[in-house]
Amino acid sequence: MSFLQPLFLLLGVGAAVPLVLHLMRRRIHAKVDFPAVQYLARAERENIRQIRMRNMLLMVLRILAIVALALAAARPLGAFFGAGHVPTAMAIVLDNSLSTSAVVNGQPLLATLRASAKEAAEAATSSDRLWLVTANGEVVGGSRETVLEAIEKTDAIAGRGDLATAVTRAAGLVSGAGLGAQQVVIVTDGQATSWNAPITVGGVGVTVLAPVLAVPANHAVVQAEARPARWTPNGSVVARTSGSDSATYRVALGTTRLASGTLVLAAISCVLRALRLEWDAVYDASIAEFAALQAAAVAA
Template sequence: MAFLNPIFLLGAMAAAIPVLVHLVRRTRAARMEFASLMFLRRIEQKTIRKRTIRNLLLLAMRCAALLLLAVAFSRPYFTSQNPLAAGADQSSSVILLDASYSMRYPGVFDRAREAAREIVNRAAAEERIALVLFGRGYEILMPLKASRAEALALLDQAGPGLDATDYLQAVGAADALLKDSGPGQKRIYLISDFQSSGWNRAAPPVKISPGVELIPRDASAPDTANLAIVDVEADPVVYTQKYAGKVVAHVANFSPDAIEDRAVDLKLNDLVVERRQIRLDPFASKLIEFSGFNITEGSNRATVEISGDQFALDNKFHFTVRRDDQTRTLAIETASRGRSQTFFLQHALAAGENSQYALSVKTAGAVNPTEIDSYKTIIVNDSTGISDGLARSIASFVERGGGLIV
């Protein structure tokens, strides 16, 4: 037998407390002188013996309770007769399997899964194993238990996700699983491609408990050349047939080799409308611009795509561009000499190359009441000079859902 907390055995000395209390508080007969004993009640000797025996049993029970309490706090356990078998039975291992986005690189997760299977197959029959998938967070697929068959089945079902990587929180979770695993060898197997972005240097450090061994297993690919479309900026809605703005694609080279003459395509509805050839230095990035192409009416599926890369998941960036009609707007003003009353309004609504508004400026006398319905919004800059007939037409226009700004 051994004890997890042998220091608590010192509490067994507390068993002497009831004995001391019994000795201190033991009743002593007081000696008194009497002229005659004829008036005192006689007590049989056997009654005194019974009371003495009962008090001794109570004392023993109190001592035993304190002894058992001290032993319970020391957490005893039975060891195996075979030291080698005992060490194997009490071993605990946590397998941390990286399931982040970078593990989708061809062959990487397969190597990681095979490394985990090898660890499970080499484990002793009674060794406790936990299986944890991690990315930005973590998922405990199997808590600590001696079940190699279940661990192998779960590994067959596991796959990489789309999250980033956070090694510190994964190691902290594994250490927490091992804290209550009892005595014996404790190991954390960290299986990953060890991307540098997974080490959060701003986070507080994670300290592994004493006696826990951290064993890294590298599953990265020997050649990790990768081009990626990191981001795309584009106007989601345009109001002219020709795309007046710019589609800006951020292309990055994550490999140690320079990229020569790669094509970057802009596709609308699966058709290539623009193509750029680029060159990128090792670990460099570049902004690629597309403009001047035609947009069909309605919603358009758009894609920026780069070719010639083994890791194809980040070679495309999808977005949508919708072409809408401009909002026809009528501004009514009073005829005047010099600068128009709607001069500043006209320039404000026409600002930029992708203006939503098509503004027409007319005097009250030049407005034909029958053409009002062709506009969505009417701006009355000055109500002077508006005839009763035009006023009634504008009121009817508003009643039918048209917009009016006075």
């Protein structure tokens, strides 16, 4: 048994409140004899056992209600004590778009997402069917161990993902499995660029796991152009960047650094003059061939 939101289990502490109130009501105060109401005391003694049973039952029901609320808020995955589990078809949609490569708290955001996806997969039992669907359309199905291995090997792609298509495909997989329960678990960083179309899941249950992290400000190279169009050793690269603050940049051809520096203004156009290289031959290549030479403008 595992929980998607284990902190909500702290609500279970509130189960002690009905017990405390019950014990406070049992406190015996000083007795005062009042002959006019002796017959009422006699009637109470005759029914004291029923009254105590009723109060005890009410206390137990209140405690169970608070515990059930805490468990529901914690969103459990799996079966309680191995019993009562309905065979489930579960598809885990893992967001591996470019934005998940951002480093947050000393590690790539994708590592955090992989950990959440593994936790969801580990809750599956041998009677369940399991799939992994990534944002770039890869699908892996099979045993829990197979899916866990696929999660570990998932890397960020060089662009935005298509989570809408991935979720729709995941819903189709679990719907066609023919099991008693269907569940789609979406593990994502919540970037809006990955949600580019409406999502259709039918009657499939959907759970979204998005980490609450302080994501650093975005920086991006939104345009890079080689000039002249037919590249020569004396050419230049014109790059346009986008960001909310300053950012460092580096331009490299293969393993050779051509230029680097810091952009102070957001969405600024800058011309990065390539350094003259000692080449054995003059390359006369098109833009596509230039890309094949692994020339890239990299925003650090």
